[in-house]
Amino acid sequence: MAAASVRPHRPDTEMPLYARSNAFLEGKGVKMPKATSTGTTIVGCLFKDGIVLGADTRATAGPIVADKNCEKVPARPTTAQIHYISESIRCCGAGTARTPSFNIELHALSTGRKPRVVTAMTMLKQRLFQHQGQIGAALVLGGVDATGAHLFTIHPHGSTDNSHALQLVVAAISAGIFNDLGSGSNVDACVITASNTEMLRNYVTPNVRVEKERTYGFRRGTTAWTREKVHSLIVSEEVRPVAAEAMDTS
Amino acid sequence: MDHFPTNWGRPNYDSFDTHATYPLHNRGQNQAAAGGVQHTQQPIVTGTSVLAIKFKDGIMMAADNLASYGSLARFKGVQRLHAVGDYTVVGASGDMSDFQYLQHILDGLVISEETTAQDGHALGPAEIHEYLSQVMYSRRSKMNPLWNSLLVGGVKDGDRFLAYVDLLGVTYSASTLATGYGSYIAQPLLRKAVEGREETLTEAEARTILEDALRVLFYRDARSINQYQIATITANGAEISSSLKLETSWGFAEGIRGYGAQTQ
Numbered sequence: 385m386a387a388a389s390v391r392p393h394r395p396d397t398e399m400p401l402y403a404r405s406n407a408f409l410e411g412k413g414v415k416m417p418k419a420t421s422t423g424t425t426i427v428g429c430l431f432k433d434g435i436v437l438g439a440d441t442r443a444t445a446g447p448i449v450a451d452k453n454c455e456k457v458p459a460r461p462t463t464a465q466i467h468y469i470s471e472s473i474r475c476c477g478a479g480t481a482r483t484p485s486f487n488i489e490l491h492a493l494s495t496g497r498k499p500r501v502v503t504a505m506t507m508l509k510q511r512l513f514q515h516q517g518q519i520g521a522a523l524v525l526g527g528v529d530a531t532g533a534h535l536f537t538i539h540p541h542g543s544t545d546n547s548h549a550l551q552l553v554v555a556a557i558s559a560g561i562f563n564d565l566g567s568g569s570n571v572d573a574c575v576i577t578a579s580n581t582e583m584l585r586n587y588v589t590p591n592v593r594v595e596k597e598r599t600y601g602f603r604r605g606t607t608a609w610t611r612e613k614v615h616s617l618i619v620s621e622e623v624r625p626v627a628a629e630a631m632d633t634s
Numbered sequence: 635m636d637h638f639p640t641n642w643g644r645p646n647y648d649s650f651d652t653h654a655t656y657p658l659h660n661r662g663q664n665q666a667a668a669g670g671v672q673h674t675q676q677p678i679v680t681g682t683s684v685l686a687i688k689f690k691d692g693i694m695m696a697a698d699n700l701a702s703y704g705s706l707a708r709f710k711g712v713q714r715l716h717a718v719g720d721y722t723v724v725g726a727s728g729d730m731s732d733f734q735y736l737q738h739i740l741d742g743l744v745i746s747e748e749t750t751a752q753d754g755h756a757l758g759p760a761e762i763h764e765y766l767s768q769v770m771y772s773r774r775s776k777m778n779p780l781w782n783s784l785l786v787g788g789v790k791d792g793d794r795f796l797a798y799v800d801l802l803g804v805t806y807s808a809s810t811l812a813t814g815y816g817s818y819i820a821q822p823l824l825r826k827a828v829e830g831r832e833e834t835l836t837e838a839e840a841r842t843i844l845e846d847a848l849r850v851l852f853y854r855d856a857r858s859i860n861q862y863q864i865a866t867i868t869a870n871g872a873e874i875s876s877s878l879k880l881e882t883s884w885g886f887a888e889g890i891r892g893y894g895a896q897t898q
Contacts (some may be wrong), residue, residue, distance in 0.1 A: 563822040 409616050418579035423559025425567040426476035428524040431549035435526040438474050438553035440561050441586070442501040442568035452569050455585065466498065470499045473527030473580055474574055501527040501534040528578045550575065554588055561590065655839055677729035677781040678704050681714045683816030684725035686785045687795050687824055688809040688832045689840035693787035694870035695723055696844040698852075699877055700859040701730045707859060715865045717872045719744050720786035722759040723865040724766070726751040727813040728801065736766070736780060744827045759867075761787030763805070771803025776832035783813035788867050810849075815855040820847040837866065849880050 427438040443451035469475050469488050487507060507523055526535040552582040553573055560567040571588040574581065667770040679701050701709040713732070715725045718740045721787040726733040743765065747757055759764075773779050779801040787796045796833045797807040810824035827843045828835065835843075844864060851859045860880035866873050 408676070558820040559826070 425564060426524050427536045427553050427556040427560075428476070428526045429549040429553050430526070434528045434533045434575065435535050436484060436549045436553045437474055437476055437526050437574040437576070438587075440557055440567040440574050441570045441572055442566070443560075444566060446471045449568065451585070451632075453629075455572065455627075469504045469525075469527065472529065472576055472578075473499060473501055473504050474576065474581075475504070475526075476524040477541060498529055500529040500530075500531060501525065501536070503506070505536055517562050526576065528576050533576070533578075556589070558590065647749070648697070653737075659848075667848060668734055671814060673778040677732075679708065679730045681712065681727045681730055681733070681859070682849055682855055683812055683814040683820065684714065684783070685726050685812045685816050685820050685824065685844055685851075686725065686787050686796055687828050687835075687840055687843060689798055689828075689835040689837060690833060692789040692794055692866065693723070693796050694837070694840045694844055695725045695787050695865045695867075696862055697725050697727070698750050698858050698860075698862040699849065700857070700861075702857045705857070706752055707857075710859060710861065713863060713874070715863055715874050717764050717874060718867070719748065719757045720871055721756065721790040721867070722762045722786060723867055723872050723874065724762065725785040725787075725813075725865070727783045730822045732780040732782050734785075736769075736782065739769075740766075749863050756790075758790035759797075759882070760790075762786055762788070763795070763797045763799060767799045767803060767805045770799050770801060774801060783814060785811050787865075788872065789869055792869065814856075816851060819854055820851055823850065845880065849882060852880055852882060 407591065429436045429438075441453045442449055442454070443453075443454040445514045466522070470492065473488070488499045488504055491503065491507075504527070508525065522534070527533075550573060554571050555566075557571045557573075561569065569589075569591050570586045571590075573584040573587040576582075576585065644854075651869050667740055681701055682698065683754070684695065684697040686693060692708055692867065697714040699712050699714070700707055701712040701714075703709075703730075706709060712730065714722055714727070714730075714739050717723050718799075724736070724740065726736070739764065744757060766784060766786060770780060770782075770784075783798070783800040785796070787794075793808075796809065796811060797805060798811050798813070799805045800813075810821065810828045812821045812824065824847055824850060828840075841864060849860075851856050860882060861877050862880065863877055864875045866875075
């Protein structure tokens with residue numbers, strides 16, 4: 385075609401078309417939907433030796449499910465929406481802006497003591513107020529510190545045994561998963577006691593997708609090509625996953 | 635002074651048109667001028683959730699006895715379940731005056747269709763629900779809704795019927811239904827307890843399920859009271875119980891001291 389010789393050479397590293405159009409729209413002032421974990425189900429339960437925290441695993445961007453298995457009660461400090469405050473203090477919440485998770489660690493170092501849940505709560509409260517957060521009410525902050533086990537915003541169960549509290553948390557999160565459109569997929573739980581914190585990622589998976597009936601890949605050669613040029617750009621490659629697990633793209 | 639003699643002796647529009655500046659033909663466009671607001675804008679005296687489930691022998695429906703006036707618990711002896719004909723019970727949440735109007739027209743319907751016509755046909759729950767959904771939708775289309783969410787349940791010729799209709803004319807049917815706060819708080823509990831077991835649940839079990847759900851609603855719905863009635867409809871007909879009282883337990887509060895860090 386005559387036009388082909390006039391077209392400028394396109395580098396292989398150029399942004400794909402969808403990203404270019406999204407960037408163009410954003411430049412024009414269109415707001416891109418942000419994946420958040422609001423509309424979520426979170427639960428906390430106090431038992432004799434500690435607390436159990438639970439959360440569902442659906443992250444939504446408006447009416448769309450953005451991540452089917454996001455981590456809402458993280459094991460380590462991550463950029464997830466629901467936060468690791470310290471080893472023995474976790475916080476579940478919907479749409480929290482930024483947490484003072486590192487502040488707590490610094491505070492603990494300067495006081496020389498294990499951080500207290502009331503400290504985390506006060507810092508959170510003050511930070512959220514700065515952000516005019518009505519989100520404060522949607523937080524579940526729990527942990528075990530030198531003064532005992534504390535849970536804020538959910539009333540205590542009061543049992544002596546952890547498994548009953550855990551069952552109650554699972555039942556509550558499941559009710560959210562099946563009856564609330566903003567929550568879904570799996571149940572994550574976290575059991576915090578004075579001696580240790582146990583992270584139970586995907587503790588219950590009641591929504592496993594059925595096995596696909598066939599493979600849907602296209603055979604090589606389905607699309608014909610006229611010319612082939614291979615540029616070897618990768619000298620060496622080493623994959624180090626940043627997140628604890630790969631995103632589910634099925 | 636009103637300069638238009640044709641307005642002397644007629645309703646007074648001083649609240650919005652002090653100097654009679656509106657010409658005659660424009661009068662009455664303001665709602666206040668037309669003798670009060672004629673199109674329902676908001677519910678005034680309201681009832682909260684109604685719950686209903688299907689069980690082995692029929693339908694069971696429950697509602698508390700409160701009609702609230704905003705945040706005031708105004709009328710505590712109100713029956714929000716109404717038997718229509720021999721086969722149906724209608725439970726209402728929302729505006730109680732609109733419900734009283736519905737009760738009036740439903741009673742009139744039974745009189746004209748059954749008692750007067752005497753053609754051997756009786757109105758069952760499906761007919762009542764269809765009639766109500768037509769009425770509710772036509773009112774909404776005239777921008778003058780009957781501000782209610784209704785549950786219609788009954789048994790006729792061995793078939794159990796349970797459906798919902800509301801101020802928008804929306805209808806749906808399931809083996810567990812709830813209106814108002816019940817649809818958020820009680821519905822998950824009802825579904826868990828009933829789904830799959832509609833053919834085997836006994837009357838006593840169904841009663842327990844509804845009572846437990848009502849108890850949770852009394853704890854969590856700020857516009858409810860612990861006095862309620864249960865309607866049971868089986869092949870033997872519709873029966874609405876007398877007022878019952880819910881037992882509640884507030885002992886958990888003893889362990890709670892203050893808010894947040896202030897645990898005095």
